[in-house]
Amino acid sequence: MKKTAEAIRHAERLAAALERRAPLDAAARLGRHDDDEVAATIPHLAPGFARQLVALLPEERRQRLRTRLPGHDSGTENWPENSVGRLMEPPIAVFSPETTVADTRKALRQLARSSRFTYAYCLDPEGKLKGVVVMRDLMFAARTLPLSEIMIEDPFVFRPETEISEAAHEVLARHYPVYPVCNDDGRLIGLVHGYALFAAHTASISATPGRMVGVTNEEHFATPWQHSLRLRHPWLQLNLLTAFLAAAVVGIFEETIAQVVMLAVFLPVLAGQSGNTGCQALAVTLRAMALDEMPDGQERHAVIKEALLGLLNGALVGVTAGLAMYLYAQWQNDTNAVLLGLVVAAAMIGSCVLSGMTGVLVPLTLRRLGTDPATASSIFVTTATDVASMGLLLGLATWLVL
Numbered sequence: 001m002k003k004t005a006e007a008i009r010h011a012e013r014l015a016a017a018l019e020r021r022a023p024l025d026a027a028a029r030l031g032r033h034d035d036d037e038v039a040a041t042i043p044h045l046a047p048g049f050a051r052q053l054v055a056l057l058p059e060e061r062r063q064r065l066r067t068r069l070p071g072h073d074s075g076t077e078n079w080p081e082n083s084v085g086r087l088m089e090p091p092i093a094v095f096s097p098e099t100t101v102a103d104t105r106k107a108l109r110q111l112a113r114s115s116r117f118t119y120a121y122c123l124d125p126e127g128k129l130k131g132v133v134v135m136r137d138l139m140f141a142a143r144t145l146p147l148s149e150i151m152i153e154d155p156f157v158f159r160p161e162t163e164i165s166e167a168a169h170e171v172l173a174r175h176y177p178v179y180p181v182c183n184d185d186g187r188l189i190g191l192v193h194g195y196a197l198f199a200a201h202t203a204s205i206s207a208t209p210g211r212m213v214g215v216t217n218e219e220h221f222a223t224p225w226q227h228s229l230r231l232r233h234p235w236l237q238l239n240l241l242t243a244f245l246a247a248a249v250v251g252i253f254e255e256t257i258a259q260v261v262m263l264a265v266f267l268p269v270l271a272g273q274s275g276n277t278g279c280q281a282l283a284v285t286l287r288a289m290a291l292d293e294m295p296d297g298q299e300r301h302a303v304i305k306e307a308l309l310g311l312l313n314g315a316l317v318g319v320t321a322g323l324a325m326y327l328y329a330q331w332q333n334d335t336n337a338v339l340l341g342l343v344v345a346a347a348m349i350g351s352c353v354l355s356g357m358t359g360v361l362v363p364l365t366l367r368r369l370g371t372d373p374a375t376a377s378s379i380f381v382t383t384a385t386d387v388a389s390m391g392l393l394l395g396l397a398t399w400l401v402l
Helices: 005-019 023-030 035-044 047-055 059-068 101-111 135-140 164-171 194-212 225-252 254-259 262-290 299-331 337-368 377-400
Strands: 119-123 129-134 178-182 188-193
Touching (some): 005 035, 005 047, 023 047, 035 047, 129 178, 164 194, 225 254, 225 377, 254 262, 254 377, 262 337, 262 377, 299 337, 337 377
Antiparallel strands (some): 119 129, 178 188
């Protein structure tokens, strides 16, 4: 579409109006315009702000507009998934420490016509970050002073490979609007906004329940069903494969079930109870990992704690389940009613202990293997708890009753 002078002025006015708003409000207003208007407005926005607004649009529009973003091929895709490098925008307002306050003000007035900035950054000839200049200090400083006299030396920086969850934890005590991103040599390679870090971290946390059952971060409410099918189906095949393990356990004790049919009634009871115990431990462990509440070396303490909770909870619910089995066996006139009640109680205790430990060990193992600890972890935990609960119940019954 050929740009007219009026179209350009309209895009400039819209960009100016958007930059006066918070990202969420700006994205809502931008979303009311068609793709051509959005594409015409994007070049008039600061690159990082433009990417932030497009990221808040519905997925279908986001995919259409992604290649029109400034700097969409700037190399941010080369950094690991869920890293600060993925959120970087190019550094702006960069000066030499010897630049005077007067020259800096003049340059910033010109830069403000096309870019948004919060701080000025002082770099040495090699591009290494020497300090950060706050606008208030720049405004009140004497015109002849060099920036080296008013800059904040040795500022806090991120590395591009830093995980977003770790970065979000770091900024909780700082609350800076923008953070410089430097490589290992100390050279400034980009900037990341605080709101972008928190938005990405919030999105990651909200996606955790889905990842636990094989729904990836890539899938959203508006994702076409064909794409959702491709994303979900492999995990369902994996879940089916692991379910065969639980079925195999039942098959091994087929003769026991045939002789004591009442055991089949209590198989789903134990599987459901132990599965819930494991998922509780899994949820707490994943939250501790996301919020960095589990320091290195505390893994053993977490496993012991969940084993103890499993023992106590298993004993309490085991008494109830054992009593229920006793009453049911009595109703069926089974001469082994007391023994069957004890078997159910013991199996409940053992399966809850194992389930609690599994809820911690599965995400810890996935993290140690270098994968996302939330990815389909619920599938593995559920399989382990099913195998443990059914195996314990049928094994104890075979040993003690038959």
